[in-house]
Structure formats: C-alpha cells, structure tokens
Amino acid sequence: MPITVSGVRAELRKDSENTAEPMPRLSWIVEGPAGWMPAWSEVRLDEGESLRLGPESVLVPWPFAPLEPRSRYRVQVRVGDADHASPWSEPRWVTAAFLTDGEWQAAMIGLPAAEPDQRPGLVRTEFDVEPGLVRATLYATAHGVYQAEINGVTVDDAELKPGWTAYRLRLIHETTDVTTLLHPGRNAVGAIFAGGWYTERYLGRRAEFYGTTPAVAMQLHLDYGDGRDRWIRTGAGWTAAAAPITASGIYAGEDYDARLEQSGWSAAGFDDTGWQPARVDDAPHPTPSAQVAPPVRMVDELAVREVVTSAGGAPILDFGQNLVGRLRIRVEGPAGATVTLRHAEVLEGGELGTRPLRGARATDTYTLRGGGPEEWEPRFTFHGFRYAQLTGVEVRPDQVTAVVLSSDLPRTGWFRSSEPMLNRLHENVVWGMRGNFLSVPTDCPQRDERLGWTGDLQVFAPTASFLFDADAFLTSWLTDLDLEQRAAGGIVPFVVPDPLPDGKRPAAAWGDAATVVPTVLHERYGDLDILRRQLPSMVAWADVLLGRAGDALLWRGDFQFGDWLDPAAPPENPFAARTDPDLIASAYLCHSVELVARAARLVGDDATADRYGRLASRAREAFRHEFVSPAGRMSSDSPTAYAVAIRFGLYGDDVQRQGMGDRLADLVRMQGYRIATGFVGTPLVADALADTGHLDAAGRLLFQTDNPSWLYPVTMGATTIWERWDSMLEDGSINPGGMTSFNHYAFGAVADWLHRVVAGLAPAEPGYRTIRIAPRPLKHLQWAEAELNSPYGRVRVAWCRAGAELVVEADVPTGAKAAVELPGQEPFTVAGGSHRWTVVAPPAVSRRSPLHWMTTALSDVIDDEEAYAAIRATLTEIDPVLATQLRRQIIWSRGFTLDEVLRALSPDGRERVEDALAVLNRRAQEEDRVLPDLGRNRPRSGPPPSVSTVSEPSA
Structure with a gap:
C-alpha cells in the first residue's frame, strides 16, 4: 500500500480554510502499509519554503512565521522514514481570518429610533469597485442575528449568524471571501437582521437581558493587489428600512408579510426612497474576534412521514423524527391570506402537545403576496418538533419540508449492534446532540429556555467528542465560560452564556464543566493547548470550591442541584433525589481539584500540580472519613453515591472499592434493574458496575425496558433522548411536571459507555495516539461495533459471537497503535493495520438454579x-x-x-x-x-494472539 497524506487542516475547523490563530496548529491523516510508522514529516508553504519536523501528525505547532491578518497560504505535507517518502499532499489553503488591532472600526447600525424595539430590519449602502480587484473579504457581526447580501446574493449558507456568545464580554465576526460577488463599477452591500438571542426575554423574564434593539456591523475590505485597498464600513451614510419579517424571536417564532418585500434591495441601483438613515449605536461593545467554531447550517431535510388526523379532525404532519429547525412551505393563495405554522414534539390526546413549551409560542406565520406559487421558510428562529399543524391556507403535505439546523460539526463516531432497540437508543443520542449543539450546547431546543446548562454538557462531553468533531465548538464555548467565570469572581454560572439574574452560584457537577470539559478535549483530541489555555479557569473554579469547603475540605450546606431528576423525585420537585447533595458536592470537589493537578502537570506547571495534588489527596481522605464506612458502605445508600465514589476513586483500598461495587450491584438488583439515578449518577453507574465485576448487572440495566430505563422511551416511540425518564407516561400523557422536554441529551451520556466498553473502543493515550481495544461482550448481544474518525484516522472495533468463540476485528490507523485486552488473554500491543483475533467467548447464558415457590429469593x-x-x-x-x-x-x-x-x-x-x-x-x-468448567475458560494452546493476528493494510 502506498504512503499518502490527506485531510490537512489548520487549527480545529474542517469546514473552512479560515483560522483565528496567527500560528495555527496543523493536523493531517497518514495512510500506509500495515505496521508502518512515519519517522519524519515535512511541511511546505506555497510550494516554496519547507521544514522537516518530527513524526507527529496531530496539532503540530505552526513551523513558520506568524500569519499576518488577511494573509493566505497554501500548505502541503509529506511524511516518510529512512527508506520511503510519501508524495506531497493536496494543497490546503490557510487564511488568516482575523484583523489587526484597531482595524475593526465598523459601527453597530439598525433601524431608526422611531421603529418599534426588536423590529427586524434591512440596511444597505452602495459603493464603486475599480478595475484590478483581486480579493474582497467581508467581516460582520451583530447584536442579534443577520445575513449579508451583495448585489442581491447571500454571501454564504450559514444560519443565525454570528451565533450566541457572552455578548457583553465577547462578540465574534465571520470572515467571508466575497470576491466573486463583486464586479467593476457600482455595487451594493446590505444585511437583513433580527434580535435572535440578543433581544430575547429569557425564561419568561419581563425585560431583555442584553438589549432591546437588534443591530448589525460589517466591514468589507477591497484588496487591489497593487498596494491599494479600501474599507466599506457600517456607519453614517447607510440607510435602513423595516424588513418583511414583522416579528421574530427565538422562543416566539417568526411572522413574515410577503407583501412588504422590496425586490432588489441589496442590489446596486435600488431606489431606496422612503428608507431612513440608519441608527448608529455609539455604545461601547467588545471588539469582535474571529470565529473559532463552525457556524449553524442546514444539515438535513425531512419530508412528511405521515399525516395524522387530530382529535378535532384537523391534519397534523408527522416528520417521523424529533428534530430542530423549521419548516419550508410552498403555497399559493390570495394576497393577505395567512398560513400559521405550529410545532410540537409529541401528541397528547390526539392534539399537538404544547404544554411543555411553556411560554414559548413556537409559532410562525406567513402572509402571502399573492399572484402565484410562493416558497418560504423562517430565517431567524428555530423550533424543536416532530409534529406540525398548518392552518389558514391549504398546504399539501408534499409542499412542506422540515429543514434541520445544527452547528455544522462533522460526524465522527458510530455504534451498531445486534439489538435494534439499542441502535435506536444510540440514534436518539445522535439526534439529541445534533439538535442541541446549535451555536451553544443547549439543554433543550423547544421551550422558553434553550440555555447552555453547564451540568448537561459536563456529563455529555465524552459522548459528544466521539459522535462529532466538537473540539472547535467546545473550545469556543469554553472561551465564554472563562469570561463569564471571571465576571463572577471565579464562580462558573449555571448556564453559559449567562443571561440569568440568579445563576451565579457554585453548583457541583454544573460548574465542574470548567475542569471536566477541557480534560475531555485533551483526552479525545490530543489538545494540550486547551489545558494550557483553560488552566487559570480550572484553578479559579477549584479555589471557589476549596473556599466553600474550608479547612474540613468538605463542601456542605450550599445550594445544589444534586442528582437532578432522580426518578424517585416527584414531578414537581426534581431536586428531591435519594443522594445527599453534600456528598455529591464534596465528591466533585475531590474530582475537580484532582483534574487541576493533572492538567497542571501535563502543561509543565509543577508547582500548581503539587499544590492541588496534595489538596486532592486530603479532600479524598476527608470524603472517606465523612461519607464511607470501612466496609465500603456509603452514608447515602444510593446507586449514585456508590457510582460517584467508585468512578472518582474515593475509596481507601481495593477491598473498600469492591465493597462499594457489590453494594451498588445489590441496589441495582433491588430496583429490578430499573434506573435509580439522575443527572450525576447516570453517566457513571454502568462503568462503576463493570469496573467492579458486575458487567451482567450493567447489561441488565442497559436493556431494561420498564419505566424508568434508557429503553423505556424507545418503547414509547422516542426519537431523541428525553429530559425525564418518564417525560411521557405509559398511558401516553405528558409528565405533569412543569419542566418536561423530549429532546435533552444528558441521559444519553450512556452512549460513551457503549463506545468504550461494549464495543471496546477508547483512547489509551490522548487523541487516540494509542487506542484501547477492550470489548466487554454483553449477554444480550450477538455482535457490536464502533467506528471513529479519530485524529489519526479511521478506527474500527467489532466483535461477534461464533458459537463458543468470540471473533474480534480491529482497524488501527497508520501512526497509531493499539493496546488490546481480550477475554481470557494477556494484554498485548499491535501497530497500524487490520487485525482479527479469535478467543473463547464469555458465556451468553448463565447457569440456572432450580426455582421454588417457597424458597427462591x-x-x-x-x-x-x-x-x-x-x-x-x-x-x-x-x-x-x-x-x-x-x-x-x-x-x-x-x-x-x-x-x-x-x-x-x-x-x-x-x-x-x-x-x-x-x-x-x-x-x-x-x-x-x-457454567463452563475452568478448562474451557483457559486460553487455547498455541501462539499468543499478537502472533496469530491477521494483519492487512490500514484503510
């Protein structure tokens, strides 16, 4: 197999050549013969200067001079060893998407003050382009959401730009090459904009948190190549008019009157009589920085799956999938007629189940211009829905399309098994992430909330980092977390960005996103810089916890969410969990302080590592003294308490750890293998069971279909993960609690266990430089497999039962290796290539003791x-x-x-x-x-598996 290099990228984004960094790190994928490892790499800039580097291929430091703003280069890479060298890779353009200090001078502009607050608007100006233009770049941002147009053409396919950031502390700008949209002579540039997240009234508050009036800021740079350039910036001289969008909100939806359209408004020569001078906002705001994460885009379209007749006899459109996005309709009718579009995730009593929306109207309206067929979809809102009802004008089902929106993250991870219900559960996790990773990692996409709750992401980050390439997305979010945390004196708010007036209190498992998420990004992507960048934030959070704990090093007595949504909690009180919130808080204190020590050690800050390492050791000792008996019995005798203690290493020795695991297994059994954990315990319980020798119990818990369980929602037709274990009750009614969502990814964190343990694909070194292949076959499965586009290339692990044998296959990418642990075998290591092993299978059926009515326990x-x-x-x-x-x-x-x-x-x-x-x-x-006798459990005679491996070239 020839040696090749592909997939060259600068820094973290795969969807764009733009980089926000003057010295972007480079990554690439190497493919070569089985077992081959590169000894060196070489990077070339513009087919000129090249530098020989080491063998690493993931996040390699930029070897050249820092990029100048607006500079653009072609990068190529090749690799080799003493005897071989690959050809140069295909060129990858790298564009410096940032500006020089002081270069951002565009003003925020909007509608004149006479227009109502929050009214969406249009702004425009015209300018001349001289001959000899070689490049034109548009930099733009907004207080709200916008789309730019040049000469009547939208500049890109991004949606809801520039997304949601901590607006008071951070704005971002897009950088868009618009050269092809311009021509010599007269040109026009404009933007349509609305309030979006900026003017929203969060959680039903009476006032807007950020501001009352949307605005947009743009600057267009014209580069003539001969040293001449020109800037066209928003400010005085631009004109503005109300948009045909008459009202728009994230929660409310959007109203559009096609009769108000102004054809050609963003083209040169448009008659803007009646337009007014744009309002110029002179208030200070953060200087926008270059975008880091991929934008929101349309990522899929779904046709109507079925038409359901409501209890009242009206048609309801079922798209077969709970999704996030909006509807595109094709309609015809008289001018002034209005189509109303209502959305819901579920049906209740044969009608749209809208009670869980709370204060969110989640309704769009379109008023027709008349005179022929019309096509429309909302522009600056989104909804979470599976069902929709259209009234006012007849629209056939084949004239309605669901447009799926998400931050455009490449899919990287897959899981499949012999159990269809488990596969559906995994797809529910995927759809839940796709819908809730929309600009920020939200908790739900449908009701009057849609906030970046830190606790949800803290538990879900490992799953997210497998399913999608989320490094850039979460790096951007962590920047906002850091800024919000600094503004709150080290406290991590409940949500990021934080528009809540009462969210700046420390809460265990929520604020710990500051330490957990950077740790996950380093582990899954090999990103050491994220630890270096976030270490001050991690330390600040640890110091808050240590200050609350005092000399006892126990965090007690504060407000806590605790094991939120423990199924034992009544619908009206999700706090009422079985586990002492002080136990959870003190456990997370130990965990976060330990993560700070590890991160500091990795980035070379030994003094910080030593200090927090000692504090973590003392905190663990204090935890054991307060909450754990010598035999391993927890003061809160609940599954979450044991799972947290086992997974965070809060035990004194192996005997105590096993006592915890045995008691956890007892508690899980006593509950009939139904879930008895909330947000904190659920991501940990399966691992805690498997780690202590109770894999069968973890399997029973996973495959339970009774309520509460992971599969109960699947039996009820769920296509995303629910917020509550029983968001819908067995009778088809919606949970009576005032907080119920049918798209809420937190409980989907179990997918990480499916990948790592059931399929057996996990990182043994950061970034999967070494892959851990250690499948743990469950009795309920005949086969399972996981596949990952890792930073080093495609990884696949699959196993299947073949009679009394277990066949395991693995594909390891070039440049990586794998540490392999198979049932009944000593661990061994393999290099890149395709491998296949056959070992004795763990029994799929257990021995049964005779069952007697009187004596069987x-x-x-x-x-x-x-x-x-x-x-x-x-x-x-x-x-x-x-x-x-x-x-x-x-x-x-x-x-x-x-x-x-x-x-x-x-x-x-x-x-x-x-x-x-x-x-x-x-x-x-x-x-x-x-049970098989001991002889059947011993490894077969003959060469060890590493010798009998079948290896093929890696794909």
Missing part, C-alpha cells in the same frame, strides 16, 4: 430474566394489578421469597405460577445450562 428471580418474564406474563394474565405491583413496587432483595410477596394470589393463580417455574426448571435441565 426475590434476588434470584430478578437475576433470572426468563423466570422474571414468565412470572410477570403469568401474573398479567391472572391479576394485572398484582403484575403492575410486581413491576413497580417490589424490592428484589435476598431476604424475601416469592411466596411472601405473592400471598394475595388465589390458589389457581399460585398453581399457574408454580407451573411456569416448573417449565423453566425442566427446560434448564434439558439444556444442561451450567
């Missing part, structure tokens, strides 16, 4: 899936009420037997249950269902 019944299913099915036939009690109320402990909990059964019912048990006993005896 409830714990044995629930551990035997067939027995539990048979008893439940039998009870459902003879006593449905008792069957429901069995499912919802029984504690499946070792201390009770079937006879003790089913005494209310009639003699006939008892006999039928005993008959069902007898059938199971006979079947188990006939199948000789016993």
Whole structure:
C-alpha cells in the first residue's frame, strides 16, 4: 500500500480554510502499509519554503512565521522514514481570518429610533469597485442575528449568524471571501437582521437581558493587489428600512408579510426612497474576534412521514423524527391570506402537545403576496418538533419540508449492534446532540429556555467528542465560560452564556464543566493547548470550591442541584433525589481539584500540580472519613453515591472499592434493574458496575425496558433522548411536571459507555495516539461495533459471537497503535493495520438454579430474566394489578421469597405460577445450562494472539 497524506487542516475547523490563530496548529491523516510508522514529516508553504519536523501528525505547532491578518497560504505535507517518502499532499489553503488591532472600526447600525424595539430590519449602502480587484473579504457581526447580501446574493449558507456568545464580554465576526460577488463599477452591500438571542426575554423574564434593539456591523475590505485597498464600513451614510419579517424571536417564532418585500434591495441601483438613515449605536461593545467554531447550517431535510388526523379532525404532519429547525412551505393563495405554522414534539390526546413549551409560542406565520406559487421558510428562529399543524391556507403535505439546523460539526463516531432497540437508543443520542449543539450546547431546543446548562454538557462531553468533531465548538464555548467565570469572581454560572439574574452560584457537577470539559478535549483530541489555555479557569473554579469547603475540605450546606431528576423525585420537585447533595458536592470537589493537578502537570506547571495534588489527596481522605464506612458502605445508600465514589476513586483500598461495587450491584438488583439515578449518577453507574465485576448487572440495566430505563422511551416511540425518564407516561400523557422536554441529551451520556466498553473502543493515550481495544461482550448481544474518525484516522472495533468463540476485528490507523485486552488473554500491543483475533467467548447464558415457590429469593428471580418474564406474563394474565405491583413496587432483595410477596394470589393463580417455574426448571435441565468448567475458560494452546493476528493494510 502506498504512503499518502490527506485531510490537512489548520487549527480545529474542517469546514473552512479560515483560522483565528496567527500560528495555527496543523493536523493531517497518514495512510500506509500495515505496521508502518512515519519517522519524519515535512511541511511546505506555497510550494516554496519547507521544514522537516518530527513524526507527529496531530496539532503540530505552526513551523513558520506568524500569519499576518488577511494573509493566505497554501500548505502541503509529506511524511516518510529512512527508506520511503510519501508524495506531497493536496494543497490546503490557510487564511488568516482575523484583523489587526484597531482595524475593526465598523459601527453597530439598525433601524431608526422611531421603529418599534426588536423590529427586524434591512440596511444597505452602495459603493464603486475599480478595475484590478483581486480579493474582497467581508467581516460582520451583530447584536442579534443577520445575513449579508451583495448585489442581491447571500454571501454564504450559514444560519443565525454570528451565533450566541457572552455578548457583553465577547462578540465574534465571520470572515467571508466575497470576491466573486463583486464586479467593476457600482455595487451594493446590505444585511437583513433580527434580535435572535440578543433581544430575547429569557425564561419568561419581563425585560431583555442584553438589549432591546437588534443591530448589525460589517466591514468589507477591497484588496487591489497593487498596494491599494479600501474599507466599506457600517456607519453614517447607510440607510435602513423595516424588513418583511414583522416579528421574530427565538422562543416566539417568526411572522413574515410577503407583501412588504422590496425586490432588489441589496442590489446596486435600488431606489431606496422612503428608507431612513440608519441608527448608529455609539455604545461601547467588545471588539469582535474571529470565529473559532463552525457556524449553524442546514444539515438535513425531512419530508412528511405521515399525516395524522387530530382529535378535532384537523391534519397534523408527522416528520417521523424529533428534530430542530423549521419548516419550508410552498403555497399559493390570495394576497393577505395567512398560513400559521405550529410545532410540537409529541401528541397528547390526539392534539399537538404544547404544554411543555411553556411560554414559548413556537409559532410562525406567513402572509402571502399573492399572484402565484410562493416558497418560504423562517430565517431567524428555530423550533424543536416532530409534529406540525398548518392552518389558514391549504398546504399539501408534499409542499412542506422540515429543514434541520445544527452547528455544522462533522460526524465522527458510530455504534451498531445486534439489538435494534439499542441502535435506536444510540440514534436518539445522535439526534439529541445534533439538535442541541446549535451555536451553544443547549439543554433543550423547544421551550422558553434553550440555555447552555453547564451540568448537561459536563456529563455529555465524552459522548459528544466521539459522535462529532466538537473540539472547535467546545473550545469556543469554553472561551465564554472563562469570561463569564471571571465576571463572577471565579464562580462558573449555571448556564453559559449567562443571561440569568440568579445563576451565579457554585453548583457541583454544573460548574465542574470548567475542569471536566477541557480534560475531555485533551483526552479525545490530543489538545494540550486547551489545558494550557483553560488552566487559570480550572484553578479559579477549584479555589471557589476549596473556599466553600474550608479547612474540613468538605463542601456542605450550599445550594445544589444534586442528582437532578432522580426518578424517585416527584414531578414537581426534581431536586428531591435519594443522594445527599453534600456528598455529591464534596465528591466533585475531590474530582475537580484532582483534574487541576493533572492538567497542571501535563502543561509543565509543577508547582500548581503539587499544590492541588496534595489538596486532592486530603479532600479524598476527608470524603472517606465523612461519607464511607470501612466496609465500603456509603452514608447515602444510593446507586449514585456508590457510582460517584467508585468512578472518582474515593475509596481507601481495593477491598473498600469492591465493597462499594457489590453494594451498588445489590441496589441495582433491588430496583429490578430499573434506573435509580439522575443527572450525576447516570453517566457513571454502568462503568462503576463493570469496573467492579458486575458487567451482567450493567447489561441488565442497559436493556431494561420498564419505566424508568434508557429503553423505556424507545418503547414509547422516542426519537431523541428525553429530559425525564418518564417525560411521557405509559398511558401516553405528558409528565405533569412543569419542566418536561423530549429532546435533552444528558441521559444519553450512556452512549460513551457503549463506545468504550461494549464495543471496546477508547483512547489509551490522548487523541487516540494509542487506542484501547477492550470489548466487554454483553449477554444480550450477538455482535457490536464502533467506528471513529479519530485524529489519526479511521478506527474500527467489532466483535461477534461464533458459537463458543468470540471473533474480534480491529482497524488501527497508520501512526497509531493499539493496546488490546481480550477475554481470557494477556494484554498485548499491535501497530497500524487490520487485525482479527479469535478467543473463547464469555458465556451468553448463565447457569440456572432450580426455582421454588417457597424458597427462591426475590434476588434470584430478578437475576433470572426468563423466570422474571414468565412470572410477570403469568401474573398479567391472572391479576394485572398484582403484575403492575410486581413491576413497580417490589424490592428484589435476598431476604424475601416469592411466596411472601405473592400471598394475595388465589390458589389457581399460585398453581399457574408454580407451573411456569416448573417449565423453566425442566427446560434448564434439558439444556444442561451450567457454567463452563475452568478448562474451557483457559486460553487455547498455541501462539499468543499478537502472533496469530491477521494483519492487512490500514484503510
């Protein structure tokens, strides 16, 4: 196989040649023969100067002089060793998208003061272009959202620009090459704009947080190549008029009157009689900086899947998928007729389920111009919906399209298995992330909230970093977190950006996003600079926690969200979890202080590493003394307490750790393998079980379909992850709580466990420089696989059962290696290439003890899936009420037997249950269902797996 280099990129963005950094780091993908490793790389600038570098290919420091603003270069890379060299890669353009200090001089302009606040507007100006233009670049930002047009053409396909940042502290500008849109002679540039996030009234507040009037700022640079240049900037001399968008809001939706359109408004020669001088906003605002993350774009389109007739007889459009975006309609009718578009995630009682929207109107209207077919979609709003209802003018289903919006992050990770419901769960996670990663990582996309809750992202960051290339997106968000945190004296607000008046209080698991997210980005992308950049933020957060904890090093007595949305909490009180919030707070204190110490060590700050390492050690000791018994029993005897302690290393020795794990498994069993954790415990519980020898219990928890569980929403038709385990109840009604969303990714954090543990694909070194291949086959699965476009290239791990054997396949990219752990084998290491191993499979079926009505403990019944299913099915036939009690109320402990909990059964019912048990006993005896002897568990004789590996060239 030849050696090649592809995928060269500068800094973090794949979607654009623009870079916000004067010395952007370079990355590329190397492909070569199996086992081959590059010894050197060489980078060439504009087919001229080239420099020989080391073998690394991920986030390689820029080897040339810093880029000057607006400079543009072609970069090529080749690699080799002592005997071989690849050809030069295809050229990659790198454009410095930033400006020189003082070069941003554009004013914010908007509608004249006589126009109503928040009214969307148009602004424009005309200018001359002389012959000899070689390049034109538009830099633009807004207090709100905008789209620019030049000579009647939109400048790009980005949506809701420039996105949401901490507006009072940070503005960003886009950098767009518009050379092809200009021509010698008279030209025009303009923008349409609305308030977007800037003028929103968050969570139903009576006043806007950032400002009341939207505005836009643009500056167009004309480069003539002979030393001449010219700037066209917003300010005095621009004119403005109201847009045909008569009202627009993130929560409310958008109203559009096509009769108010002004054809050609952004083209030269337009008659702007009646337009007024634009209002110039002289108030100070942050100087915009270059955009770091990919913008929001249309990423998909969905046709109507089905037309449902409402309870009132009206048609409701079902797109078959809960999504985030808006509708595009094609309609015809008389001038002045209005189409109203309403949206909802679910149906309730045969109608749109709009109660969960709370104060969000989530409604668009379009007033027709008349005279022929018209096509329209809202421009500056978005909705979370699966269902829509259109009224006012007849629109056929084939004339309606759902336009899916998201920050345009490349998909990088996939998971598949032999279980369709598990695959649907994983797709729900993907769709939930796609919808909620829209400019900022929001909590939900539909109601009057849509905020960047830090706790949600803290638990979901590992999953996000596998599914999509989220490095640039989260790096940009962390910049806002840092700024908001500085403004709050080191406290990380509940949400980032932070428009809440009461959100600047420290909260465990929420504010810890400051330490966890940078750690995840380093682990998953090999991004050491993010730790270096965020270390002051990490330290500041740790210092806040240590200040709250005092000399005891225990964080107690403060406000906490705790294990938010523990299923035991009543609908009206999501705080009321089983786990002591002080325990959670003190555990996260230990965790964050430890992460600070690790980050400081990695970036070479040994003094900080030593200080916080000592504090972390003392905090762990204080935690154990306060919350853990010598045998490993937690003061809060809840699954979340044990999961947190196990995963954060808050135990004294292996004996105590195993005691925690055994008790956790007991608690999970006693709940009937139904979920008993909230936001904090859910991402940790499966790992905590598997790490302590209870993989089967983790599997039972994963494959549970009763409420609450990960798969219960799947059984109810969910296509995204729900906010509550029971956002919809079994009877099809919406949870009565005042806070219910059907697209909320936090509980989808389990997908990271599917990738790392079930499929067995995880980073062993930052950025997957070394890949950990360690599949843990679950009894419920015949096969599973995960695939990742890692920073080094494509990685794939797959396993399947073949009789008594387990076949494992792996593709390792060139330049990386893999540390492999297979069942029954000693660990070994392989280089890049395609590999295949066959080992003895872990048993898919456990031995069954005889089941007896009088003596069988409830714990044995629930551990035997067939027995539990048979008893439940039998009870459902003879006593449905008792069957429901069995499912919802029984504690499946070792201390009770079937006879003790089913005494209310009639003699006939008892006999039928005993008959069902007898059938199971006979079947188990006939199948000789016993555990394999030790000889069948030993590795097969012959060469070790690393020698018998089948290797092929990496793809």
